[in-house]
Amino acid sequence: MTECYYISQNELPAVLETVSGLMDVWVPLKTGTHKTAIEFAPFTPGCRPIFDRQSTSSPKSVLFPQSETLFKFRYLKDESDPTRQTVALTDLEEIRPALVFGLRPCDARGFLVFDKVFLDGIAKDPYYAKRREKTVLATLACKTPDSACFCSSVGSGPGDRQNSDLWIIPIDDGFVIEALTEKGREVLPRFGKPAGESQIKQAEKVQKHIDGLTVGKADLTGAGSEFTRRFTDTEFWRDQVSKCLSCGMCTFNCPTCYCFNITDDAHGLEGERLRSWDSCMFNHYTREASGHNPRPEKYERFRNRVGHKFSYFPERYDGMMACCGCGRCIRNCPVSMDIRQIVRSLKENADV
Amino acid sequence: MNDKNKIIKQTFQKVFDDLEVVLGWKQGFDSLHMTPAFIRKASDLDQLVFNPQCVQNLSGYLFSTLKAADPEKQGKIGICVKGCDSRSLTALIQEGLVERDRVYIVGIPCEGVVDVKKLRNLKPSLTEISGITIEADEVVIEADGKTERFPIADVLAHKCLQCRYPNPLIYDALIGEPVTARVAQDAARPAVEQLDALSLEARRNFWLTEMDRCIRCYACRNACPMCVCQDSCIAETRSPKWLSQRSDISEKFLFHMIRTVHLAGRCTECGECMRVCPVDIPVTLLMEKMNCIVKELFDYEAGIDPESKPPLQTYDSSKTGI
Amino acid sequence: MCDTTINPYLPELATVKEIIEETHNIKTFRIVLNDAEKMKNFTFESGQVGQLSIFGVGESTFVINSPPSEKDYLQFSVMRTGEVTQRLHQLNEGDQIGVRAPLGKGFPLGLLKGKDLLFIGGGIGMAPMRTLLLHTLDHRSDYGNIKVIYGARTPQDLCYGYEFDKWREGGADLVLTIDSEAAGWTERVGFVPTVLKEEKPSPDNSVAVTCGPPIMIKFVLQGLKEMGFADNQILTTLEKRMKCGIGICGRCNIGSKYVCVDGPAFTYDQLKDMLPEL
Numbered sequence: 009m010t011e012c013y014y015i016s017q018n019e020l021p022a023v024l025e026t027v028s029g030l031m032d033v034w035v036p037l038k039t040g041t042h043k044t045a046i047e048f049a050p051f052t053p054g055c056r057p058i059f060d061r062q063s064t065s066s067p068k069s070v071l072f073p074q075s076e077t078l079f080k081f082r083y084l085k086d087e088s089d090p091t092r093q094t095v096a097l098t099d100l101e102e103i104r105p106a107l108v109f110g111l112r113p114c115d116a117r118g119f120l121v122f123d124k125v126f127l128d129g130i131a132k133d134p135y136y137a138k139r140r141e142k143t144v145l146a147t148l149a150c151k152t153p154d155s156a157c158f159c160s161s162v163g164s165g166p167g168d169r170q171n172s173d174l175w176i177i178p179i180d181d182g183f184v185i186e187a188l189t190e191k192g193r194e195v196l197p198r199f200g201k202p203a204g205e206s207q208i209k210q211a212e213k214v215q216k217h218i219d220g221l222t223v224g225k226a227d228l229t230g231a232g233s234e235f236t237r238r239f240t241d242t243e244f245w246r247d248q249v250s251k252c253l254s255c256g257m258c259t260f261n262c263p264t265c266y267c268f269n270i271t272d273d274a275h276g277l278e279g280e281r282l283r284s285w286d287s288c289m290f291n292h293y294t295r296e297a298s299g300h301n302p303r304p305e306k307y308e309r310f311r312n313r314v315g316h317k318f319s320y321f322p323e324r325y326d327g328m329m330a331c332c333g334c335g336r337c338i339r340n341c342p343v344s345m346d347i348r349q350i351v352r353s354l355k356e357n358a359d360v
Numbered sequence: 361m362n363d364k365n366k367i368i369k370q371t372f373q374k375v376f377d378d379l380e381v382v383l384g385w386k387q388g389f390d391s392l393h394m395t396p397a398f399i400r401k402a403s404d405l406d407q408l409v410f411n412p413q414c415v416q417n418l419s420g421y422l423f424s425t426l427k428a429a430d431p432e433k434q435g436k437i438g439i440c441v442k443g444c445d446s447r448s449l450t451a452l453i454q455e456g457l458v459e460r461d462r463v464y465i466v467g468i469p470c471e472g473v474v475d476v477k478k479l480r481n482l483k484p485s486l487t488e489i490s491g492i493t494i495e496a497d498e499v500v501i502e503a504d505g506k507t508e509r510f511p512i513a514d515v516l517a518h519k520c521l522q523c524r525y526p527n528p529l530i531y532d533a534l535i536g537e538p539v540t541a542r543v544a545q546d547a548a549r550p551a552v553e554q555l556d557a558l559s560l561e562a563r564r565n566f567w568l569t570e571m572d573r574c575i576r577c578y579a580c581r582n583a584c585p586m587c588v589c590q591d592s593c594i595a596e597t598r599s600p601k602w603l604s605q606r607s608d609i610s611e612k613f614l615f616h617m618i619r620t621v622h623l624a625g626r627c628t629e630c631g632e633c634m635r636v637c638p639v640d641i642p643v644t645l646l647m648e649k650m651n652c653i654v655k656e657l658f659d660y661e662a663g664i665d666p667e668s669k670p671p672l673q674t675y676d677s678s679k680t681g682i
Numbered sequence: 683m684c685d686t687t688i689n690p691y692l693p694e695l696a697t698v699k700e701i702i703e704e705t706h707n708i709k710t711f712r713i714v715l716n717d718a719e720k721m722k723n724f725t726f727e728s729g730q731v732g733q734l735s736i737f738g739v740g741e742s743t744f745v746i747n748s749p750p751s752e753k754d755y756l757q758f759s760v761m762r763t764g765e766v767t768q769r770l771h772q773l774n775e776g777d778q779i780g781v782r783a784p785l786g787k788g789f790p791l792g793l794l795k796g797k798d799l800l801f802i803g804g805g806i807g808m809a810p811m812r813t814l815l816l817h818t819l820d821h822r823s824d825y826g827n828i829k830v831i832y833g834a835r836t837p838q839d840l841c842y843g844y845e846f847d848k849w850r851e852g853g854a855d856l857v858l859t860i861d862s863e864a865a866g867w868t869e870r871v872g873f874v875p876t877v878l879k880e881e882k883p884s885p886d887n888s889v890a891v892t893c894g895p896p897i898m899i900k901f902v903l904q905g906l907k908e909m910g911f912a913d914n915q916i917l918t919t920l921e922k923r924m925k926c927g928i929g930i931c932g933r934c935n936i937g938s939k940y941v942c943v944d945g946p947a948f949t950y951d952q953l954k955d956m957l958p959e960l
Contacts, residue, residue: 039639041570044477044478044480044481045639060484064639155390250421251395253420253579253582253583255579255581255636257579257638273606282606284606285575292596338389342632344389
C-alpha cells in the first residue's frame, strides 16, 4: 500500500464539510418517508452518510444526470432582413468539481462502462467528459455483499480497485484511504493524517479478507453464443419474463445502464434540447414515427436488455460485460426478476 | 403454513385441466423474497406457497394475461388473492376489463404481509429467514437461529395496519379460516388524517418534498392493477406531449396528479404503488385521500361489489349532489 | 463554446434553399449550411445520413440523397409521418433548421467498382439510392451497366420525376413501373419484384442495391436469390428510431450492431447474421 491516510469516523463529517466548500461532495444518505431508501445526495452539515449497505440507486446521476440541457436555442429576427428569423444556440455550462465518497467497486465498474461508451466511441460526449474529468471517485472496499450481489460473476469483485481515484478500507473506528490516481493524490491529504503502521496492518487484513470473497455463485461471462442460439426460443423468453412489469426501475437504478432520450422543450421562441434517462424496458423506446415497433412485447425488450449486457456489449468491447453485478435490478425489482437466473439458464442450456 | 401450501396446490390440481395458467407466489431469490409464479405445468404446482412475504398483487397480471391467452381454448386463469388483491380483481370485473367466468379464484384470508424494505432497514444483516408469523400486535420472525418479536407497525406493510378487508371478497375456493379485520369498517386512515390536519401550504410542501425524489421509473404505474393503459400513458405520449422529460418537480408533480385523478373511484388501496417505489414516496396516500372524497360524494368504494357500476364511469342524471 | 467540432450533439445552422413537392406526402429539401466555409468543405459518402433539427420539436434522420459531388447544397427527402416531419413539411424557403451530418457508414464503394449495378427502389426508397446512383453516374466509366428499376403505387407517388431524363442521359437504363394501369402512363405496369423477374438481370459481376417498403424488400430479396445473386452482392439501408446518431444512446441497435455507426448501409451478408429484430 502506498500513500495511505487514516481518518476516524468521528472526524470524517468535518472533513467532508470542509471539502464540500471546494467541490460538490456526494454521499449515500437515507431518504424517504420511512427512510428505507439510500440515495447519493450532496453532503450537508449534520447529515449521516450510510456506509454499511449499498445505496438503492447508483451514483451515476453525478456524471450522468437524469436530465441535462444539451443546448438552449432562441429564434431571433435576422438583423439584415427583419422578415426572416435566425437561431442562436448556447451550450455547455461550467461544471463544478465533485467528489463521490462511499461508492462501491460495482459502482466504479459502472463508470468504466460509461467511460467506454461516452469517451471511447466514434465521438466523445463532451458533457460526460467534462464531469468525468472533474470528479474524484472515492470507492469503499466492500465488506457487505448481500444475497442479490454477484460482482464476482461478471469479472469484478468486492475488492476491485479499477477506475477509482481513492480506495477506502473500513477498519475499526475509521477508514484507511489510499490514493490510486493523480486526482486521488490531490485530494487525499485532506482526509486525516498519514496512516500509522497498525492502521495499515488492519487495512491489509480487511483487504485480504475482501479479496478472498467470491460474490455470486455462477460465472456469467461468455454467455454470448448461447444467447444468440436461444434468441428465437420465444417460449423460453415469454416464460422467463412473464412476471416482469416492464417499468424502468432496473434500468434507472443500474450503474451500467446509459440509454438516453433527446427531446426538445419550447416556450414560445426559445427553449432547450434535453438529454434524459430512457429505458429499453419502456414500450415506446424503439417505436418509430410510422407506428412500427421492433419490440412491442415485453419479453422482446427484456431479451434485448439481457443481450445488451451479456452479449452485444462484450462483443463490441473485448468481452467486458455491461453488468457490474451490483444486484440492484434484483433487490429493487417489484417482482424480484433475477437476471442471474436467466443468464444461468442460457449457459446451462436448461430452464432453472 | 405448510398445510396451506398443500391445500392451495391440491385446489388447483383438481381444476388444472381447465386452466391456461395459474398465478401464484413461489420462493424468490432469497429467504426474504417471494416472487410471482406463472404455473403452466401441473408438476410445477409444488412451487406455490403462501406466507407473509407474498406481497405482490397478482390481479395486475390478469388483463394482459387474458389478452395473450389462447382465444380458441378459452381456458381460465387460476389466481391466488389475498383480501386486498381480491378488491383489485373485483374492480377489474366491475370495469369489464376481466370477465368473471375466465378466472378461477383461490382466496386466502390474510393477517398481513411484511414490508420487505422496512424489515431490511431494521435488520440489515438478516440472512436466513425460516418463518414469519403475524400476531395481533407483534410479528414473530425466526431467522439465523434466533426468534425475535417486533411491533407490527415496524414490520407490516402500511396498508395492513389499516386493513378493513383481510378476507377475499370474491373466490371460487377459500383456503383457511376467515380472519378478523384489524380496524373497523368505518375506521379513518391515520396518515390521511394527519395530512388533513396540516394547513394547505404545509400539505403542499409535504408533497413537493416527497415528489422531488421521484425518478419517473413508472414502477408505481406498472405495478398498479388498475393502470391498464401503461403502454399509452399520458405521461409518455409524444404527440401531444403533456410532460417534459425534464427531471423537474413540476413534471413529477403533474405525473402524480394525473395518475391520482385517473384513479379516482378506481383505486382499491392494494398499496403496490407505495411498496414498489424505489425512493420511498408514500404514493398510496394520494389515492387514499381521493377514495375518501369519492366515498363522501358517491358513497362508493371500488372493488367491493362486482355488480356495482363505478360512479365516475356512469352518468346518472338524477344525482343532485354534484 | 458552441463548437460543433467539440460537441457532436450541436447542430450546424442551415437555411432551406429550395423545397420540391415530390408527392402528396414527400418533400425534398435542399439546404445550405450558414457557415459558407463549412459548406464548401463539407464531404460525405453516399449512404451517410444527417439529423435535421427543428428547434423546439426535435430531430429526425434522413439520408443525404444529393451526390457527394454536389457542393451547392445538401438534399434530403422527407416523408410526412410524425412530429418532426410534420413541422419540416411546414417550412418555407429561407427558414432556419439544424443539421448534424454526416453520420453513419456509407455504401461500400469498393464492392461496386467495375461491376454492373442494379438499383431496385420503391416509393421513397429511391431517396437513399439517388445519392449512390448519381455518384456512379458522375464516375460512369468506373462501372459497367447501370440499371434502375423504380416503382410506386401510382405515377404521382414517384419521386424525382423531373430528373428521369437526366438519369437516362447520364447512362442509366431506367425502368419505371406502377402497380396498375393509369391514364397517360406509357412505361411498365406491375409490382417491382415482378418487373425485376421480368428483367432477368444476370448476377455475373453485378451488385444489387435495394430500398423500399419492407414487403417489397422481402420479395426483391427472394427474387435476387432465385436469380443467383450471392449475399455479398446485395446492399440495402436500414431504418431505426435514432436519437444521438453517434453510437452512444443505445437505441438503434440490432443485436450488437448500431444502425447509426455500423450502417445504415448493410450488405445482405451482414444482415442475415443479425438477430431478427427489424
